Amino acid sequence: MSEHPHIIVGGGIIGLSIGWELLRNGAERVEIYEAGEAVRSGATWVAAGMLAPRAEANFEEVGIYHAGVASLNAYPDFLAHLGEDADNVPRLDTCGSLMIATNVDDKRELDRQFEFRKRIGCPAERLDGSAAREREPLLGPRVTSALWLDGDAQINNRTLALALKQAFVKCGGILHEHTRVQSVIRNGESVTGIQVGDEVIPAASVIIATGADVQIGGIDPLPVRPVKGQMIGLRAEPFAMLKQPILATKAYLVPKDDTRLLIGTSAEEVGFDKRVTAGPILNILHRAWEMVPAIYELEIEEIITGFRPTPRDHKPIVGRGTANNLYYATGHYRHGILHAPLAARLISQLILSDRWDRSYDEFLPSRFFTKAVEVAA
Numbered sequence: 371m372s373e374h375p376h377i378i379v380g381g382g383i384i385g386l387s388i389g390w391e392l393l394r395n396g397a398e399r400v401e402i403y404e405a406g407e408a409v410r411s412g413a414t415w416v417a418a419g420m421l422a423p424r425a426e427a428n429f430e431e432v433g434i435y436h437a438g439v440a441s442l443n444a445y446p447d448f449l450a451h452l453g454e455d456a457d458n459v460p461r462l463d464t465c466g467s468l469m470i471a472t473n474v475d476d477k478r479e480l481d482r483q484f485e486f487r488k489r490i491g492c493p494a495e496r497l498d499g500s501a502a503r504e505r506e507p508l509l510g511p512r513v514t515s516a517l518w519l520d521g522d523a524q525i526n527n528r529t530l531a532l533a534l535k536q537a538f539v540k541c542g543g544i545l546h547e548h549t550r551v552q553s554v555i556r557n558g559e560s561v562t563g564i565q566v567g568d569e570v571i572p573a574a575s576v577i578i579a580t581g582a583d584v585q586i587g588g589i590d591p592l593p594v595r596p597v598k599g600q601m602i603g604l605r606a607e608p609f610a611m612l613k614q615p616i617l618a619t620k621a622y623l624v625p626k627d628d629t630r631l632l633i634g635t636s637a638e639e640v641g642f643d644k645r646v647t648a649g650p651i652l653n654i655l656h657r658a659w660e661m662v663p664a665i666y667e668l669e670i671e672e673i674i675t676g677f678r679p680t681p682r683d684h685k686p687i688v689g690r691g692t693a694n695n696l697y698y699a700t701g702h703y704r705h706g707i708l709h710a711p712l713a714a715r716l717i718s719q720l721i722l723s724d725r726w727d728r729s730y731d732e733f734l735p736s737r738f739f740t741k742a743v744e745v746a747a
């Protein structure tokens with residue numbers, strides 16, 4: 371066994387989950403390198419924390435839907451174990467979610483969404499406007515129909531990621547923040563370490579778990595781009611407490627347990643432009659107000675922007691790369707918080723016991739590379 375550490379590049383929810391899972395399952399040395407501040411610098415902090423594979427199921431993306439359901443099913447155990455290593459573990463809120471329509475176009479889309487869910491075996495209940503308002507009294511009069519997705523959940527992603535950071539360090543992990551990895555060093559069929567500034571740091575394996583900022587020297591470039599999201603955190607008052615996330619085309623509202631009501635979000639192809647801009651904020655707020663008029667009164671607490679790591683085909687990139695000890699867990703697009711337990715399990719099993727769950731073959735990085743090492747079946 372190598373005396374060198376397993377090195378994870380990226381200190382967001384995916385990197386921290388993998389690091390903690392590796393240590394919990396017997397890895398002796400694990401180190402995370404994060405270019406900014408772990409947890410707070412990337413998409414993990416900006417996410418809404420919806421664990422909603424049923425509401426976020428997208429046409430043709432059936433594999434992502436099934437992976438999302440599997441990862442959500444893994445959440446209760448994941449959190450129970452996390453409670454052994456961290457002080458403040460968030461509650462899994464099994465509140466379900468509502469997709470709603472406020473105009474004729476939305477309704478037609480909702481009809482198609484309903485049919486698609488029936489086809490893939492995703493339970494969804496059709497509601498008219500008044501049944502939707504019975505479920506969520508804050509919905510406005512423009513809401514004419516809805517889909518109720520029982521089984522969806524949500525979590526406070528910020529509390530979760532901070533708990534994972536604490537657990538990782540408590541289990542012996544070493545976290546290097548504000549430390550950018552320039553490149554991965556390769557020797558034939560193996561990687562031997564990473565380069566940080568002038569220093570070469572030896573590694574037993576390297577796991578790429580960055581967000582949208584995924585291009586690193588020494589490894590094959592990935593077809594991953596940033597898709598910007600702008601999000602508004604309103605201070606929720608008792609008169610505006612939603613019971614569950616509400617989603618519509620181009621906007622959603624997600625009540626959090628820390629008094630924020632999140633209003634999201636845009637999906638912008640503007641590269642790494644971090645500015646908050648008026649147009650998307652106006653659109654999102656207007657859509658959210660149509661759904662839930664009570665938000666008009668609420669104070670704006672924060673406006674944040676983030677970048678979804680978005681692969682060409684929208685599927686996560688998880689598995690072994692083009693060297694026998696180079697691994698990827700990135701490209702989670704809209705689903706990073708949801709997929710964290712699954713990515714942690716898949717990568718730690720691969721590293722610690724060379725086992726790969728073939729149901730996730732469509733996520734293998736090899737789909738983008740010409741030369742790939744066969745994974746163990």
Ligand code: GLY
Pocket residue numbers: 418420599634635678703704705
């Ligand atoms: N999963 C929600 C988003 O990416 O906006």
